[in-house]
Amino acid sequence: MNDYPQVLFAGRRPGTTNFLAGYEAGGGYRGLRKALTMSPAGIRELVKAAGLRGRGGAGFPTGVKWSFFPEAPGEKYLLANGDEMEPGTYKDRQLLLADPHQLVEGMAIAAFAMQIPHGYVFLRYAYEECARNVERAIAEAEEKGYLGRNILGSGFSFELHVHRSAGRYILGEETALINGLEGRRPNPRSKPPFPAQAGLFGKPTNVNNIETYCNVPHILVNGADWYQGLSRTPEGAGTMLVGLSGHLHRTEVFELPMGIPLREVIEQVGGGVRGGRRFKACLPGGASTPFLTASQLDTPLDHVHLEQAGSRLGTAGVTVFDDTTCMVAATLNLARFFARESCGWCTPCRDGLQVVVWLLEEIEAGRGHAELLAMLRDQVRNIRGRSFCALAEGAMGPVGALLDRFGDELEDHIARGRCPLKR
Amino acid sequence: MSDLLPQDQRAAFRAKAAAIDHPHELIVDALRAVQSHHGWVPDAGVALVAELLGVLAVEVEEVATFYDKIFRRPVGKKVIHVCDSICCWAGGGEAIAAHLQQTLGIGFGETTSDGMFTLLPTCCLGACGDAPAMMVGLTTHGRLTPESIDRILAQYRAEAAG
Amino acid sequence: MPTLTIDNREITVPEGTNVLEAARALDIVIPHFCYHEALGAVGACRLCAMRITDGKVSGIQMACMVRAKDGMIVSTLDPDAVELRRHVIEWLMTNHPHDCPVCDEGGECQLQEMTIAGGHGNRRYTGKKRTYANQDLGPYIAHEMNRCIACYRCVRTYRDYCGGTDFGVFGSRDRVYFGRVRDGQLESPFAGNLVDVCPTGVFTDKTFRFKSRAWDLQEAPSICPHCSLGCAVVPGARFRELQRIRAGISPEVNGFFICDRGRFAKGSTNDPARPRQPRIDGTPAAMDTAIETLRTRLAAVVARYGPQSVALLGSPHASLEAAVLLRDWAQSLGTTRLVYTAHAEQDRAARITGARLERHARSLNDIRGSDLVVMVGADPLAEGPLLALAARQAVRGGGQVAVIAPQPVELPCRASQLILPTEQLDAALHCLAGGAATTLDATARQQLEALREQLAGAQRPVLVGSSARLGGRGVNTLFDTAEALTTPERTIGVMMLLQGPNSYGGAMLAGRGPNFDMLLDGIEDGRIRALVCLESDPIGESRDPARTQELLGRLDLLAALDARPTATVARAAIFLPTRTGIEADGSYVSNEGRLQAFARVMEPGVPLRDTSPAGHPPREFFTETPGSEPWPAWRVFARLLGRSEDLAVLRREIADLDPRFAPLAGIRPEAPGSRLTTTPGLPHYQLDREARE
């Protein structure tokens, strides 16, 4: 079934992890060797030209981010964001279970491109196996001279460490992650200053998602045009890891071309909705992205088209709901997640999300009425864009879509005084 | 106090903290070390981490109480974290949680009377493709069914006994 | 200096001002919780929403987080902003208990004000509220966490601003908890500021608990009497009792905060042992009678032994007005035996400070902005706690603090410590000035030379000393050092910790007069036969209490004016009760030479709880308020001098007669006060000698 071009997953053999020998046999570290022959600015230009966009959720163009970074030597930090706690997102785990060296190589190239001497791989609590894989990969890479002092005789040095977190989704927000690494309370920081100006320990810091880094070696080896050409749409570039979940036949992570239509992902790659049921809705890019409905299945999965469709590519974790799903209950589950994971810093998120949860609980339980529905709309209008960081913003993704696209289902709950989908 | 953290690890943390500019960065590591050795982090553990790293106890407590995977209360030998996020929910997670409560005879936040398991809800474990999922200790178990749960629990019990 | 438009009004503000502050300059109040002038902006509460309709940033923004830029157009009345503010209040109120009727914050609660200002009058949320257990934080501060709205001001005040180490924020989401790791008394000497900064009733003054409603209090701007720094305070009284003290705001002096001594030590105002009744030879008398008796008995002493047989002793605690009239009275009596401090060495030190401070004078605000503070022999947490807090702000702003003292000095900030015995402090100062300092050991010399280099490079350096530790000689050397290191580009600042709130004023008045040890000599050899003590207790405060005690016994007449039950009061033949600073208007000159007024908060009287302990209503009926006899000390002297007993008139007269006190004419307690220009004088030990001759 899967004849899509495989780049990040090219060396992946389910059930085994490639360490140095396997990774090198598959062409590993050619990208780094190539990079060391180039100028740092040349690498940044190349990544920019390739059109790589961040895979951590916000989709910021990676090359552009790197080009803002101060090149002057000094204490600077390179961080890989492996918090991966947004429900529906489990791709970085697969990368580290398959090919931890791919991350190490990507980070080494990025470090060289920005002349950064220190790096951390930040990993969530649940990814202990990944942490061990990365630690082993780091040790092997150091041994082979891919990391550490004077990498491959280039004169460039980069040392890499693993940091294990202890839970909480907010650590994925890059400035909260930086506080977490510093051993402070992981509330987000205000921007400006941006991490590139003052990040970890007050020094310039670059944060990218794990998958983002993993793309870099391949861009170095194969070039920007090749990378652009992997996408089905001109708006996209490269492949992406799409994690399927929910009511589908196949719920795994697949590497798919950017721009692949949602319908193809769901019907062909995912094998269609499980149990012969009908598709009702999906989260196209993780728990913070607005629901899409059956009428939107032809949307190509890339940043631009999903935004046009009123949603976001996010982390490309596609969670599908069949027609037995109560969308109010599903949204309630999501709202509970965000309310529980709020860091507690700002009012709209800390207290506002709790009100959203309560409203959805009331409506779902059949205790809703018109004022509560109005109040729910108020919440979305006043939380969206008003919180300190993007967590609460993300929480409003599905809630807003519930109001916009499943208003009748909400009204039905209120009119019947119970959930219409529960028998 | 001595069972909070072995002497060699204490010395290692002391040495590391003394060697770096920002000893706070070791707080999470040290809390995790105490927890993996002692099972959970008692008040004395917070004080110990503060002392080893040369930071304030309040700074350690501020961090410790933020993370949901640092236990500031006693827990059983194994902590079961059952995912209650959207994919697991869609995959029948509520029934799985109910089954766990029933077989263990405890509610969320409680520990079995034999001190073996503590049951806690958790947000997404990054096992969304294998929903419904739970994590026991640091090991993730997916595609749970009542039968597989019973098997897994029995296995942990057997390991603990033997 | 950007010019922006807020609600159709233009304003130009300094670079770096945020929009909230700019609006305030126009008297437009944008509601806020987490922003605090002393703590800065953190953007947590999201209440200060307004719309920016032009310029680079646009849309609904938090006023505290946006820097004012040229050409910005700001609307605080924009409907979306108003709606958001209403929702923020509604969110904050979802968990807030409706316990205003039993909450001490009621009436001065920012949450109440914002709830009303935000138009949130009806709770739509009917779900559960989260609740917390409270902690026992000791005898001074009550903890009521359910009222918390998580503005984070407390932890930013306690930890960041004040440098406390035993208070923090725990947990997360809608369960953040502000408190200690475990129950126990808060350790910071600035803990009481939690009461002021908390916008709701989480932290309230336990000593004031359930005593009064804020709106029932009599309050007035005042000056803390506990040290020489002159921090602004606002005492509150009710039922003839001083019930609480909160911090006043004085940008140049204490800023927004005070120390716990200033807040919780209420002095003698409510003291049940306080002497309130005039006495003549142990027998109660009326005030008028006592004053007349003092006049006639002194006249008799003067008639018999001459005017110089009368000595007058003022105090660092008495108001400037009383101190000036004491001098005028001495002149009218014809005696030059006038001293303002019972401790001769502190007196010397204070007079030298008064004579030499001049261009070296620095305020606490200057210290906060200093890049190098060198403390020689000073122990700020004991002698002037707000100075320690100011030093911390200097460090937070990138400055450094160096301590030279006989034992390590505890400070709420990083500081280098050079330990030298008291006898070597003088040599250390010489060494800083570039002297040879052969008495110091090599390592100390090395460190001092390094410090000298640092001083030479510093832009806003301040030398801090203490009259208690350095004495006259040390203070003199400190000024020599400051002068030696001063360059045309920048002056070395000096801040000298003195004994009391008006030590400086007393020193200005003492001029060439003798010191108290010389008065004791005079009593010993019989030249002095009468001593009048103004709010001074020489038995307790002089250098040699035993000798003083013995010599006071030889006097023909000992008279005391005081509000405290001191040993001297107990021995005095004539006693005149005076009012405390809570019960009288007056002014002090702080250690930086700043003249500041305090206003009467209440009339004197035995607190109602003492006259009718069983509570309301009183069981006995009096035509006079019990315990209302005390007079302001200045009024006693005005009476003796036959001058006006109207303070405003007196102040004008003082200002006219002594140009150094010119600002007294228009002084207002709510204003920041002004630094007096000192008349440069001879070092005072020469003055002593002159007076001897």
Ligand SMILES: Cc1cc2nc3c(=O)[nH]c(=O)nc-3n(C[C@H](O)[C@H](O)[C@H](O)COP(=O)(O)O)c2cc1C
């Ligand atoms: C609440 C929140 C959670 C986030 N979680 C993650 C995460 O788990 N992993 C991640 O890479 N980025 C996460 N992000 C995005 C990061 O802040 C950041 O944008 C990203 O790591 C940058 O990398 P990229 O440009 O390679 O995507 C999160 C952002 C927010 C606001």
Ligand code: SF4
């Ligand atoms: S939106 Fe506010 S409370 Fe929520 S996680 Fe971000 S900073 Fe914390």
Ligand code: FES
């Ligand atoms: S939703 Fe349960 S593991 Fe992701």
